[in-house]
Amino acid sequence: MVVAIGFEGSANKLGIGIVKDGEILANCRRTYITPPGEGFLPRETAEHHQQNIHEVLQEALDQSGLNPDEIDVVCYTKGPGMGAPLMVCAIVARTCAKLWKKPIYGVNHCIGHIEMGRLITKANNPTVLYVSGGNTQIIAYSRKRYRIFGETIDIAVGNCLDRFARVLKLSNAPSPGYNIEQAAKKGKKYLPLPYCVKGMDVSFSGILSYMEDKIDELLKEYTPEDLCYSLQETVFAMLVEITERAMAHCGSDEVLIVGGVGCNERLQEMMGVMCHEREAKIFATDERFCIDNGVMIAYAGALAHASGTRMDFKDATITQRYRTDDVLVTWRDD
Amino acid sequence: MTEDLKILKQGAEAKLYICNYLGRPTLIKERFVKNYRHLDLDTNITKERIKNEARSIVRCKTAGIRTPALYLVDFERRRIYMEHFERNVTVKDFIINLTKTGSENETNSLNILAKMIGETVRTLHDTNIIHGDLTTSNILLIPKNDNDNWIQCCEFHLVMIDFGLSYVDSSAEDKGVDLYVLERALISTHNDYPELFNKMYDAYKSSSKSNIKEIISKYEEVRARGRKRTMVG
Numbered sequence: 001m002v003v004a005i006g007f008e009g010s011a012n013k014l015g016i017g018i019v020k021d022g023e024i025l026a027n028c029r030r031t032y033i034t035p036p037g038e039g040f041l042p043r044e045t046a047e048h049h050q051q052n053i054h055e056v057l058q059e060a061l062d063q064s065g066l067n068p069d070e071i072d073v074v075c076y077t078k079g080p081g082m083g084a085p086l087m088v089c090a091i092v093a094r095t096c097a098k099l100w101k102k103p104i105y106g107v108n109h110c111i112g113h114i115e116m117g118r119l120i121t122k123a124n125n126p127t128v129l130y131v132s133g134g135n136t137q138i139i140a141y142s143r144k145r146y147r148i149f150g151e152t153i154d155i156a157v158g159n160c161l162d163r164f165a166r167v168l169k170l171s172n173a174p175s176p177g178y179n180i181e182q183a184a185k186k187g188k189k190y191l192p193l194p195y196c197v198k199g200m201d202v203s204f205s206g207i208l209s210y211m212e213d214k215i216d217e218l219l220k221e222y223t224p225e226d227l228c229y230s231l232q233e234t235v236f237a238m239l240v241e242i243t244e245r246a247m248a249h250c251g252s253d254e255v256l257i258v259g260g261v262g263c264n265e266r267l268q269e270m271m272g273v274m275c276h277e278r279e280a281k282i283f284a285t286d287e288r289f290c291i292d293n294g295v296m297i298a299y300a301g302a303l304a305h306a307s308g309t310r311m312d313f314k315d316a317t318i319t320q321r322y323r324t325d326d327v328l329v330t331w332r333d334d
Numbered sequence: 335m336t337e338d339l340k341i342l343k344q345g346a347e348a349k350l351y352i353c354n355y356l357g358r359p360t361l362i363k364e365r366f367v368k369n370y371r372h373l374d375l376d377t378n379i380t381k382e383r384i385k386n387e388a389r390s391i392v393r394c395k396t397a398g399i400r401t402p403a404l405y406l407v408d409f410e411r412r413r414i415y416m417e418h419f420e421r422n423v424t425v426k427d428f429i430i431n432l433t434k435t436g437s438e439n440e441t442n443s444l445n446i447l448a449k450m451i452g453e454t455v456r457t458l459h460d461t462n463i464i465h466g467d468l469t470t471s472n473i474l475l476i477p478k479n480d481n482d483n484w485i486q487c488c489e490f491h492l493v494m495i496d497f498g499l500s501y502v503d504s505s506a507e508d509k510g511v512d513l514y515v516l517e518r519a520l521i522s523t524h525n526d527y528p529e530l531f532n533k534m535y536d537a538y539k540s541s542s543k544s545n546i547k548e549i550i551s552k553y554e555e556v557r558a559r560g561r562k563r564t565m566v567g
Contacts, residue, residue, distance in 0.1 A: 066479070140522075147522045153511065153559065190374055197499060199467040199515040237371040248346035249471060249523070273370035278344075 002306045003066065004073045005096070006298025009055075009089035010081025010109050011133060014049045016060040017295030018071070019302055022119055025064035027288065027295045034170045039162065053092050060294065068100045075301025079322030080134070087316040094316055103308070104316045105301045109292075110324040112136060113258040114146060115303060116296035121283035125334065127252040129243050129271070130324075132292075133158035133177075134191050136239070137324060138200060138246045144329050149246045150200025157235055158261045160204040164231055167215055168224050175291075180228045181264050182300035183332040186291030187229025191222055195234060200245050202238045207231070224242035236267045240274050253280040263290040305330040347383075347498070355405055361418035363387075364411065365498075380384055380412055383498035387414055390463050390497035397461040399454060400476075400493045418491065419476045423485060425451070426470035429524050432483075443488050448530055450492050455516065458494070459509045460544050465485025466499030468516035470523055510552030513538070517557070 001021050008015040012033075018026040032048035034040050061068070076093035077086060090106075097104040114128050128139040128146070136157045138150035156161075158177060165176030170183070196203040211218065211227065218227060243255055255275055257268060267287055268284045275282040289296070307330040337353040339362065350462040365380045367373075384407060394401045406415035423431075424446065432440055451473060458465060467529075474493040477484035484490055517531045524530055539546055 129554065140347060142522075143525065145525075148518075149522045150518075153514075153556065190372055192374065192378065195375070195379060197501065198511060199469060199519065201518070233372045233375060237368075237375055240370050241368075244346045249469065270370040274368070277369065 002072050002302040003070055003116075004075050004098060004298040004302035004305065005071050006107070006112075006294040006296065006301055007059070007074075007093045008112070008292050008294045008297045009053075009085045010077045010079070011085065012045050012048070012246070012294040014052055014056060014085075014089075015292055015294035015295055015297075016053075016056045016151065017298045018060055018064040018066065019295055019298045020110060021260070021302075023293050025066065026060040026061045027293055028063065029291075029293055030056055031174070032210070033173045036171050037166050038172070039166065042082045042084040046083060046088050049085050049088040052212045053088060053276065054062065056098075057092070068096070068102075071100065071102055073105050073301055073305045074100070074102050075105045075107050075297050075305075076316075077109050077112070077297050078317070079319035080109060081318075081320065083318065083320050086320070090318045094313070097316075099314070103305070103310060104313060105305060105311045106316055106318075107297045107304070108322050108324065108327045110137070110139075111146065111296075111327050111329075112296035112300040114139065114256070114301040114324075116193040116289055116293075117256045117258040117283065117285060117324045118251050119299055120285045120289050121256060123256045123283040124255050125252070126254035126256035126283060127243060127247050128256045128258060129239060129262070130259045131157050131239065131257070131267070133162055133261075133263035135259060136202065136204075138242055139324055140246065140250045140252060141332065141334075144332070146324050146327070146329060148323070148325055149249065150202070150242045153198065153201050153203050154205040155208065157202075157204055157239065158259070160208050160235060161231070163208055164211060164228075167212055168227070170224075177261060177264065180232065181266060183225045183228040184232045184266065185225075185229075187223070187225040187227070189230075190228040190233065191218065191230040193230055193234045195238060197238050197241055200242045200249070202242055204235060207234065215334055232264075232266055236264075239267065240270050243271065244274050244278070247278070247280065253278075254283065255280060256283040256289065258285070258290060260291045263287045290329040303331040340378075355415055358405070359418040359420055360405060361402065361416050362413050363416065364413045366412065381409060384409060384412065384414060386466075387497040388502050389502070390465075390500040393463055393502065394458070394494065394497075397457055397463075399457055399461070400491055401497070402493065403497060415484060419474065421484075422474045422476045422493070424471050425473040425475060426523060428475055428485065429470060429527065429530075433526055439486075439488075444527065444530065445533060446488050448533035449537040452534035452539075453541040454492050454494065454533070455513070456538045456541045459512070459549070460542055462502050462504045464501055464503050464508045464512050465494070465497065466501065466512065466515075467496055468512060469519035470478070472496040505550040506552040507556070509549045510556045513549075513553045514556045 136152040402417040475490040
């Protein structure tokens, strides 16, 4: 039996979660929200995490009803992510590990999403679409690694959506992507946009610059809602297409969507239609688990810990670049 | 023509049927409607891809690259009719079988294959064809002769297929991306042969006299970009 606490702060979400054998005891979160038209920057985001982390930690411990000495391993996000916010969580995690005299374990953020998704949905061996503000990857498990079959060759899909929300000056609360999703529901007129699929890889920067360059002209003919609708229809079609391609390539009949963009219901709906047509199963989670959180870090760390993997204290560092396929998956035997 | 079609396979974006067209074994590739995407988008994409596929097949022919011969394009029914190779194996299956049987010629076979692929991709690029979806599922091997052991003896020709994402472009950037897509496909599918791509890449670099410096540097650039891809969660 492993009880793990996880600290997540790789982007603008600060989360602390506690799990005990796959049972979620606490899942607390704060989000740093910027004014409309602005993105979040590393320094300000790190300050936000610094100001909130103690309170969130207390909240998580209270929610779980545990004493620190009942915890077996302290987990934190090692990467990938923004340096300064990652560092805030790593420092607090290291301090807790020393204070409580517990082992420490640095988790790959992407692996956290995947394992969390598998836990919540009970998907067995899915093809994973990982879509967020910083990542867009199609992942499948093979021989002790989560291998990346396709990914964006420039910006992430969430980044594309967020930046377009900034162009339209949409609110960043609760998240720019959520507001695009709501606006898109009212859109009717479809604007053809660049569609860029290269094998199992995709590219979004062309679509974004096309819309940025032409925004004034486009707004004469289309409403902002139409543009959100057209953007979603286009980028999600690209994602579903490469997911299907990867499934065909790997002979897989399960899809799991994880990451912040994964809670978009239109994306889930389109993926569902595709899966239905090829008699595959779709698995998705809601915003409690799709969006970055501490539980996913705690749970992935607990799996590694239970399989005997340990990290030296001197290796408990952070890294802004950390590929999903760098991690040896010691907890799966298939 | 009577509709006497046998479905061979349903891929990610097309159904493949076998039929007899004007007395020849024929493969029909039908790009069926994808209900998940907006109808306008679906129609545009499908038309575009049928065009790309037909265009590149013809262009390959002039460059001496083997592809299925094109018989008929039917936009109405979203179909392409093309030559069907009754005896064929995908490079993907070929490599997987090699691993399974553990043949003593394993390394030799792979070297031959890698060289052929490298050279063919280079010829594609010298003709300014960007394939757009280079994977080992999209390259077929067909027998050179009647030898039943053609696979073991490596007596095969290479046939390039699936040109739906292809286009004509002379830029080094696009060729670099094409190589990167191939490399990624190899790493993810054939992770037991990590040296495979380098062998192809060596053959790619040395098989023609056309200027390659720019392609190499663009490929390195795209690759570096890809390596950095895992940023903020």
